[in-house]
Amino acid sequence: MATAPSIAAEPQQVSIQVKTATVEALAPYGIVLGYDPSVAPMPIDFYDGAAKVRRVADFKSQGDIEMPIVTVQRRALHVRWMERHFKHTQAFISLGSKPFIGVFAPANDKEVPDLDKIEAFLFDGTAGFMMHIGTWHDFPFVLLDDTNLLVILTKAATDGLVRDNVIQDEAIGEDLDKKDLLARLNVRISLVL
Numbered sequence: 001m002a003t004a005p006s007i008a009a010e011p012q013q014v015s016i017q018v019k020t021a022t023v024e025a026l027a028p029y030g031i032v033l034g035y036d037p038s039v040a041p042m043p044i045d046f047y048d049g050a051a052k053v054r055r056v057a058d059f060k061s062q063g064d065i066e067m068p069i070v071t072v073q074r075r076a077l078h079v080r081w082m083e084r085h086f087k088h089t090q091a092f093i094s095l096g097s098k099p100f101i102g103v104f105a106p107a108n109d110k111e112v113p114d115l116d117k118i119e120a121f122l123f124d125g126t127a128g129f130m131m132h133i134g135t136w137h138d139f140p141f142v143l144l145d146d147t148n149l150l151v152i153l154t155k156a157a158t159d160g161l162v163r164d165n166v167i168q169d170e171a172i173g174e175d176l177d178k179k180d181l182l183a184r185l186n187v188r189i190s191l192v193l
Helices: 153-162 181-185
Strands: 012-020 030-033 071-072 081-084 091-093 099-106 119-123 128-131 147-154 170-174 176-182 188-193
Touching: 081 119, 147 153, 153 170, 153 176, 176 181, 181 188
Parallel strands: 012 119, 012 188
Antiparallel strands: 030 128, 071 147, 081 176, 091 128, 091 147, 099 119, 170 176
């Protein structure tokens, strides 16, 4: 008769260096939401040219959109959960130009993100970020308490996080797939500034 080990294996420790967020570095994960002079203004001529409209991103959604403001406090720079969405291009925008850290991994057809492809980026707060559909990510980490983030996402994604939908620290919903990397892969990911 086999017996279970009496001591659980120590989690694998993985450190990820936080990089500066740039348009080029973030291209595999989404689009930086900010002023881009390479995007020509649309031919809108109201207000005697005082307002120039540039379409810098194409938000996509297969459901009702909402824009909650999330007030975020600092937390340990450890990634335990990563999630993805299949029906929208979620966006994070800092209000008040406060910095935040985004953690991303490319979309894949697996149950969890590819650990060797996870990257972390420091946003200075002057631009937001809109992810491609299916991009794995953690909720942003902040460097200053009471950082307000405008989050653009489907109502179904938000509803998927409600306590009643969380089972063993994971959440699965109509537009949410949130996985516990510690429980599934026995890995502890730390971010290094």
